[in-house]
Amino acid sequence: MENCLDFEKLMEMEGRYRANLINKITGYKTANLIGTRSGSGLENLAVFNSVVHIGANPPYLGFILRPTSVERHTYENIQETGYYTINQITARIHGQAHMTSAKFQREISEFESCGLKPYYVKGFEAPFVADSAIKIGLSFEEEHRIKCNDTRLIIGKVIHLILPEGAVGADGDLDLESLDTVAIGGLDTYYKGTKLGRYAFARPGEDLRKLS
């Protein structure tokens, strides 16, 4: 028997229970650490599971920011400096990455408290995560207030992309599995990815063609 839950039933649920459930129903999510620095130079790092591709030409990425009803250091720093980094979480650092979600005081660097090394690129003020395989430096582009729940979509332009030597294939492909990157379920579970197949561009009337 299926378990059918309507909107009223969902809204009757205890808040944490509903958050656990709803955060998992869209499946595996991207696992990233966003690195920033305040105007006065304080480093900050936090885990985000809502990074999305906005477009490739030119390259834009977005993420969802929770309501600013409490201090949001990542957001405040982006507002102050206009720059931030997005760093893919690898299996090796997923525990430290999760710890960055704790409510540290503004003066405390999550890099230091969670045991993650910052990495700087000359001329770019936001800190990258040294142990992340895919490091992306962005400049803030625009934000959109989402009226129905007071969250924000923050959009940035990719101005630095740092990848391990030899990671990019001849056609721009990245093998995420060999880069050890992980996915997040909800707000508390980390998964390793297993490739099922890579396929050629699909066209009506043509057979499915597996590339690797």
Ligand SMILES: Cc1cc2nc3c(=O)[nH]c(=O)nc-3n(C[C@H](O)[C@H](O)[C@H](O)COP(=O)(O)O)c2cc1C
């Ligand atoms: C797995 C996971 C994913 C998260 N994803 C988001 C997210 O996409 N957006 C968000 O605003 N907060 C997200 N959070 C919460 C932030 O990590 C948390 O509020 C953190 O303290 C923010 O730090 P800051 O105030 O230094 O920016 C997530 C937390 C966890 C554990």
